[in-house]
Amino acid sequence: EKTISNLLHHNDYLNVFSSHSPNGISRLVQGQTIQKIWRRGKFIVFTLELGYLYFHLRMTGQLVISIKDQDYKYITAELVFSDKTSLYFKDYRKFGRIGYAQTLNFINQMVGVEPLGRRFTFPYLQKELKKRKRQIKPLLLDQSFICGLGNIYVDECLWLSCIHPQTLSNKLQIKNVPELYRSILTVLQEAIRLNGTTIINFKYGDNNRGNFKQFLNVYARAGLPCFRCSNKIEKVFIGQRGTYFCRVCQN
DNA sequence: AACGCGGCCTGGCTGC
DNA sequence: TGCAGCCAGGCCGCGT
Numbered sequence: 001e002k003t004i005s006n007l008l009h010h011n012d013y014l015n016v017f018s019s020h021s022p023n024g025i026s027r028l029v030q031g032q033t034i035q036k037i038w039r040r041g042k043f044i045v046f047t048l049e050l051g052y053l054y055f056h057l058r059m060t061g062q063l064v065i066s067i068k069d070q071d072y073k074y075i076t077a078e079l080v081f082s083d084k085t086s087l088y089f090k091d092y093r094k095f096g097r098i099g100y101a102q103t104l105n106f107i108n109q110m111v112g113v114e115p116l117g118r119r120f121t122f123p124y125l126q127k128e129l130k131k132r133k134r135q136i137k138p139l140l141l142d143q144s145f146i147c148g149l150g151n152i153y154v155d156e157c158l159w160l161s162c163i164h165p166q167t168l169s170n171k172l173q174i175k176n177v178p179e180l181y182r183s184i185l186t187v188l189q190e191a192i193r194l195n196g197t198t199i200i201n202f203k204y205g206d207n208n209r210g211n212f213k214q215f216l217n218v219y220a221r222a223g224l225p226c227f228r229c230s231n232k233i234e235k236v237f238i239g240q241r242g243t244y245f246c247r248v249c250q251n
Numbered sequence: 252a253a254c255g256c257g258g259c260c261t262g263g264c265t266g267c
Numbered sequence: 268t269g270c271a272g273c274c275a276g277g278c279c280g281c282g283t
């Protein structure tokens with residue numbers, strides 16, 4: 001059980017504080033005891049007695065309980081507890097976000113169905129894909145559609161289910177949809193089992209590297225042979241995101 | 252509704 | 268070897 005005594009900001013990266021000013025958030029959370037820590041989509045949420053303190057790590061954010069001196073410039077916030085311990089928000093790129101909200105409305109608006117939750121069934125996916133007319137890759141990246149998939153995992157899902165990333169969601173072939181559904185579950189479950197994907201500096205826990213990278217089938221394999229058909233994997237930009245795919249078997 | 256662009260940051264890699 | 272330029276796992280606000 002931890003009671004917050006203060007939220008300090010050590011650098012002047014105000015964009016990191018997305019809902020209020022740093023001092024504003026600090027005032028709102030001071031004296032509150034953390035009831036529960038949980039995840040929704042890519043947000044980590046601390047349920048307080050009154051309201052919610054939330055974090056988004058983006059690519060390089062970390063929540064750590066100890067820091068080294070040389071890390072100090074990357075510490076954008078420090079949550080100080082009444083027992084004199086601290087939780088640090090460390091982030092090389094300062095893309096991560098910290099915010100406070102009175103209710104969960106913000107999160108329910110921004111974050112769609114949990115792909116590993118009960119509501120995400122095959123008929124649900126099929127119906128939702130039909131409703132829209134968007135390129136499948138940007139759609140899968142849209143956190144309000146399905147939460148949790150990022151650029152790497154979307155490319156992997158589309159490769160596994162043999163779908164061209166620019167296929168319109170309502171034009172997917174009948175046989176591709178169950179394959180897509182299955183691939184979303186498989187990719188996420190495997191990635192979680194292997195603690196994620198470290199390309200450059202993603203870390204989990206206390207500085208560990210994720211091991212999913214060695215099982216990537218297309219991501220970052222431009223110019224290399226497709227594991228299914230040996231055609232060269234291509235890299236293109238779709239929705240301004242680097243996208244790897246096989247033109248021959250994903251069509 | 253859907254899409255494209257620019258911006259936010261820093262570190263690591265690539266190519267000259 | 269040194270260094271400029273490019274690129275990155277995410278997301279938002281704006282314009283069309």
